[in-house]
Amino acid sequence: MKIDDGQRFFSIFSAVGPSAVAGESPVEHHLKLRVRYHEVDGQGRVHHAQYLNYFERGRVEMLRELGHSYKEMEASGLMLVVRQMTIEYLFPAEFDDELTLTTRVEKSRGARIQHRYRLLRERDQQPIVAAASEIACVDRQGNVRRLPGWLQQPS
Amino acid sequence: MKIDDGQRFFSIFSAVGPSAVAGESPVEHHLKLRVRYHEVDGQGRVHHAQYLNYFERGRVEMLRELGHSYKEMEASGLMLVVRQMTIEYLFPAEFDDELTLTTRVEKSRGARIQHRYRLLRERDQQPIVAAASEIACVDRQGNVRRLPGWLQQPS
Amino acid sequence: MKIDDGQRFFSIFSAVGPSAVAGESPVEHHLKLRVRYHEVDGQGRVHHAQYLNYFERGRVEMLRELGHSYKEMEASGLMLVVRQMTIEYLFPAEFDDELTLTTRVEKSRGARIQHRYRLLRERDQQPIVAAASEIACVDRQGNVRRLPGWLQQPS
Amino acid sequence: MKIDDGQRFFSIFSAVGPSAVAGESPVEHHLKLRVRYHEVDGQGRVHHAQYLNYFERGRVEMLRELGHSYKEMEASGLMLVVRQMTIEYLFPAEFDDELTLTTRVEKSRGARIQHRYRLLRERDQQPIVAAASEIACVDRQGNVRRLPGWLQQPS
Numbered sequence: 001m002k003i004d005d006g007q008r009f010f011s012i013f014s015a016v017g018p019s020a021v022a023g024e025s026p027v028e029h030h031l032k033l034r035v036r037y038h039e040v041d042g043q044g045r046v047h048h049a050q051y052l053n054y055f056e057r058g059r060v061e062m063l064r065e066l067g068h069s070y071k072e073m074e075a076s077g078l079m080l081v082v083r084q085m086t087i088e089y090l091f092p093a094e095f096d097d098e099l100t101l102t103t104r105v106e107k108s109r110g111a112r113i114q115h116r117y118r119l120l121r122e123r124d125q126q127p128i129v130a131a132a133s134e135i136a137c138v139d140r141q142g143n144v145r146r147l148p149g150w151l152q153q154p155s
Numbered sequence: 156m157k158i159d160d161g162q163r164f165f166s167i168f169s170a171v172g173p174s175a176v177a178g179e180s181p182v183e184h185h186l187k188l189r190v191r192y193h194e195v196d197g198q199g200r201v202h203h204a205q206y207l208n209y210f211e212r213g214r215v216e217m218l219r220e221l222g223h224s225y226k227e228m229e230a231s232g233l234m235l236v237v238r239q240m241t242i243e244y245l246f247p248a249e250f251d252d253e254l255t256l257t258t259r260v261e262k263s264r265g266a267r268i269q270h271r272y273r274l275l276r277e278r279d280q281q282p283i284v285a286a287a288s289e290i291a292c293v294d295r296q297g298n299v300r301r302l303p304g305w306l307q308q309p310s
Numbered sequence: 311m312k313i314d315d316g317q318r319f320f321s322i323f324s325a326v327g328p329s330a331v332a333g334e335s336p337v338e339h340h341l342k343l344r345v346r347y348h349e350v351d352g353q354g355r356v357h358h359a360q361y362l363n364y365f366e367r368g369r370v371e372m373l374r375e376l377g378h379s380y381k382e383m384e385a386s387g388l389m390l391v392v393r394q395m396t397i398e399y400l401f402p403a404e405f406d407d408e409l410t411l412t413t414r415v416e417k418s419r420g421a422r423i424q425h426r427y428r429l430l431r432e433r434d435q436q437p438i439v440a441a442a443s444e445i446a447c448v449d450r451q452g453n454v455r456r457l458p459g460w461l462q463q464p465s
Numbered sequence: 466m467k468i469d470d471g472q473r474f475f476s477i478f479s480a481v482g483p484s485a486v487a488g489e490s491p492v493e494h495h496l497k498l499r500v501r502y503h504e505v506d507g508q509g510r511v512h513h514a515q516y517l518n519y520f521e522r523g524r525v526e527m528l529r530e531l532g533h534s535y536k537e538m539e540a541s542g543l544m545l546v547v548r549q550m551t552i553e554y555l556f557p558a559e560f561d562d563e564l565t566l567t568t569r570v571e572k573s574r575g576a577r578i579q580h581r582y583r584l585l586r587e588r589d590q591q592p593i594v595a596a597a598s599e600i601a602c603v604d605r606q607g608n609v610r611r612l613p614g615w616l617q618q619p620s
Contacts, residue, residue, distance in 0.1 A: 037525060037535075038357050038518045042229070042350040042405055048237040049207035049348060053503045056204075060502060060561075070502075071561040074197070082203040086241040092297070095352055096525075096536040142247070192370060192380075193363045193512050197505040197560055204503060208348045215347060215406075225347075226406040250507055251370075251381040352539070358547040359521075362514035384507070392513040396551040402607070452557070 027105040027153075029062035032122070035097045045092035051129050052085065055117045058103035059135075068150060077139055078148065080113070084134040090127045098122040108153040111137045111144045182260040182308075184217035187277070190252045200247035206284050207240065210272045213258035214290075223305060233300055235268070235290045242286040246276075253277040263308040266292045266299045337415040337463075339372035342432070345407045355402035361439050362395065365427045368413035369445075378460060388455055390423070390445045397441040401431075408432040418463040421447045421454045492570040492618075494527035497587070500562045510557035516594050517550065520582045523568035524600075533615060542604055543613065545578070549599040555592045563587040573618040576602045576609045 033054055041047040059080075060070045070080070093099060100122050106114040117131040137147045146152075188209055196202040214235075215225045225235070248254060255277050261269040272286040292302045301307075343364055351357040369390075370380045380390070403409060410432050416424040427441040447457045456462075498519055506512040524545070525535045535545070558564060565587050571579040582596040602612045611617075 036518065037521050038351060038359060040352040041348060042352070042354045043234055043236070044352045045236075047348050048240065049204045049211075052204035052207070053501065056502050069561065071559075079198055081198070081247070082244055084241075084243050085203065086239075088239050089237055092236070094536075096534065191363065192366050193506060193514060195507040196503060197507070197509045199507045202503050208346065211347050224406065226404075249381075251379065353544055353546070358550065359514045359517035362517070366514075389508055391508070391557070392554055394551075394553050395513065396549075398549050399547055402546070 027062070027066070027108075029058060029065055029103045031058050031061050031101045031103070033057070033099045033101055035093055035095050035099065037095055040095045043092075045094055046097075046128075048087075048089060051087060051089075051119065051131070054099075054101055054119065055085075055103065055115070055131060055133065058101045058117060059115065062103050062105075066150075073148070078145055079138055079140070080135045081138055082133055083112070083136045085131065086133070087129055087131040089129050091121075093119070093121060093128045099128060105153070106132075108147060108151055111146055113137075113147065113151065182217070182221070182263075184213060184220055184258045186213050186216050186256045186258070188212070188254045188256055190248055190250050190254065192250055195250045198247075200249055201252075201283075203242075203244060206242060206244075206274065206286070209254075209256055209274065210240075210258065210270070210286060210288065213256045213272060214270065217258050217260075221305075228303070232294055233303065234293055234295070236293055237288055238267070238291045239289040240286065241288075242284055244284055245282045248274075248276060248283045254283060260308070261287075263302060263306055266301055268292075268302065268306065337372070337376070337418075339368060339375055339413045341368050341371050341411045341413070343367070343409045343411055345403055345405050345409065347405055350405045353402075355404055356407075356438075358397075358399060361397060361399075361429065361441070364409075364411055364429065365395075365413065365425070365441060365443065368411045368427060369425065372413050372415075376460075383458070387449055388458065389448055389450070391448055392443055393422070393446045394444040395441065396443075397439055399439055400437045403429075403431060403438045409438060415463070416442075418457065418461055421456055423447075423457065423461065492527070492531070492573075494523060494530055494568045496523050496526050496566045496568070498522070498564045498566055500558055500560050500564065502560055505560045508557075510559055511562075511593075513552075513554060516552060516554075516584065516596070519564075519566055519584065520550075520568065520580070520596060520598065523566045523582060524580065527568050527570075531615075538613070543610055544603055544605070545600045546603055547598055548577070548601045550596065551598075552594055552596040554594055556586075558584075558586060558593045564593060570618070571597075573612065573616055576611055578602075578612065578616065 035046055039046050039050045063070050063073075073080070098121070100120050102118045102120075104116045106116050108114070113135045115133050115135065117129070117133070119128040119130075120126060121128055137145045137151075139145050190201055194201050194205045218225050218228075228235075253276070255275050257273045257275075259271045261271055263269070268290045270288050270290065272284070272288070274283040274285075275281060276283055292300045292306075294300050345356055349356050349360045373380050373383075383390070408431070410430050412428045414426045416426055418424070423445045425443050425445065427439070427443070429438040429440075430436060431438055447455045447461075449455050500511055504511050504515045528535050528538075538545070563586070565585050567583045567585075569581045571581055573579070578600045580598050580600065582594070582598070584593040584595075585591060586593055602610045602616075604610050
C-alpha cells in the first residue's frame with residue numbers, strides 16, 4: 001500500500017511486464033480521446049475522477065477490438081466490476097486536449113483481470129496519468145465467477 | 156505500487172496510524188451522504204468513479220468543520236490537487252443508500268497531505284470502499300507550494 | 311415551443327398555477343443543496359447539465375417527504391422517465407454556494423406528472439434557474455402505465 | 466412556455482427553418498457518438514442529463530469544423546453560456562449504442578445563438594432526443610457581448 005516516491009508508478013508501466021516475460025505479446029490497446037468541456041473542473045483541468053471513465057472506455061474498446069462486446073457479456077449475465085484502482089496524476093490535461101490512452105492486460109486468470117493504463121497528451125507525449133486496476137468477474141447476484149474462456153490468458 | 160492481497164487496505168485504515176502514534180488526536184471527519192440517482196450505473200450500483208467525488212466532498216467539509224473554506228483558499232491563489240489515489244471497492248452501494256464517509260488526515264507536511272477514507276453503509280455498517288490519497292498544494296501556475304500554516308500538522 | 315422573452319419563465323413559476331386555482335394546496339417541496347466541486351465547469355460555474363441532477367434529487371426527496379420511496383417504486387416495476395425538460399438559466403451558481411430548490415407538482419394525472427422547479431441562491435435569494443418537466447410512468451418494457459394512486463392528484 | 470403535444474418539437478426540427486428560407490445554406494454539423502458505460506443510469510439507459518453534454522460536444526465540434534476553436538475563444542476572454550434549453554426525450558438510448566447528433570444553427574445575431582439538435586440511433590435512425598437551446602456570449606465578468614464576427618450569420 002505504500003507508494004514509494006522513488007519508484008514511480010509510471011516507470012513500472014513501461015517496464016517489461018510478466019506477460020512479456022512469458023514470451024506472449026501482451027494485449028495492449030490504444031485509444032484516442034479528446035477532452036470534453038464538461039469533464040473539466042473549476043481549475044480548468046480534467047477532474048481527477050474523470051480519468052476512471054476514460055479507463056473504462058479503454059477496457060470496452062479493447063474488448064471490441066478483440067472481437068467481443070462488453071454489452072453482450074453483461075446481457076449473458078456476467079459483469080466485470082472494479083475491485084481496486086490506483087492512479088498517479090502526473091500532469092493536468094485540459095479541455096480540448098487530444099490524449100492517447102494505452103490499456104494493457106497485465107494478467108487475466110481465474111476471476112480477475114489486472115490492467116495498466118497510461119494516458120499521454122498527443123501533441124508532445126506528455127504523460128498525464130498512469131494507473132492500475134483489478135477487475136473481477138461476477139454474476140448478477142454478485143457472486144464471483146470464472147472469466148469466460150476468451151478473456152483468460154493462456155498460462 | 157504493489158498491492159498485497161494478504162494485507163488488505165481496509166485493515167490498514169483502522170490500524171493505529173502515524174499521527175495517533177505521535178500522541179496527537181488524528182484529524183477525522185464524518186459525513187453522511189445519500190446516493191443520488193444519477194450516481195448509479197447500468198448495474199444499479201454507484202459507478203466506481205463516483206466515489207472520488209464523495210471523497211472530495213469529505214475533504215471540503217472537513218476543512219469547513221475546521222473553520223476554513225476551500226473556496227477561499229482557491230481564491231487566495233492556492234489549490235489542492237490530487238497526486239495519487241488508491242481505492243479498494245469492497246461492496247457495492249446502491250441508489251438511495253445512506254452512507255457514512257470518514258475522512259482522516261494521515262499526514263500533512265510541506266506541500267502534501269495524505270488522507271484516508273472509509274465509506275460505510277449506515278444501516279448495517281457494511282464497508283463499501285476504503286481509499287487513500289495524496290494531495291499537493293500548488294499555485295495557479297501549477298508550482299508546488301507549502302501548505303498554509305493552518306493546514307500543516309504540528310511536528 | 312417558442313419561448314417568449316417578454317414572458318419570462320420564472321414569472322410563470324411564481325404565478326398562481328392550476329392546482330392552486332382548484333383550491334388544493336399545491337404539492338411543493340424545498341431542498342437545500344450545496345454546490346460540490348466536481349459539479350463546476352471550467353468557467354468556475356455549475357455546469358448547465360448539472361441542474362437536471364438537482365431537479366431529479368428534488369423529485370426523489372419530495373416523494374420521500376410524502377412517505378414514498380422512489381427506490382421501492384422502481385423495485386415494484388414502475389419507473390418515472392423524463393419526457394420533456396425546459397430550463398432557463400438566470401444566473402450562474404458557483405462552487406460552495408448554498409442553494410434552495412423548490413420542486414412543485416403542477417399536474418399529476420393519468421400517466422404523467424408535470425413539475426416546476428425554482429433554484430435560488432440562499433444568501434440573497436438570487437434566482438439561479440427555473441425549469442419545467444414532464445415525466446411519464448412506464449414499466450420495465452417501456453410501456454406507459456397509469457401512475458400509482460398515491461401519485462395521482464385528486465381531480 | 467407551453468409545449469403543445471399535437472405540435473411535436475421533433476417535427477419542427479425537420480421543417481424548413483428561417484435560415485433556409487433566407488436562401489442561405491443553414492449551418493449544420495453531424496457527429497457520431499457512442500454511448501459510454503458511465504453515461505447510463507440504473508434503468509440501463511442514458512441518463513437524461515447526459516444529453517446536454519452531447520449537445521455541448523456538438524457545438525464545440527461544429528466550431529472546429531468551421532475552422533474555429535472554442536478553447537481559443539475562451540482564452541480570448543469570450544465565453545458562450547447556455548441561457549435556455551428545451552429537450553424532448555423520444556426514445557431511450559442504451560450503453561454502446563452508436564448515435565448521430567445533428568447540430569444546427571437556427572439564428573446567430575447580436576449576442577445570441579439559437580441551436581437545434583437531433584439525435585438518432587444510427588442502426589435504424591430511431592429518433593432519441595430533439596432539443597433547442599439559446600446561448601449567449603459573455604465576457605469573464607458575465608457581461609453580455611456581441612458575438613465575434615465569424616459567429617454572426619449574414620443578415
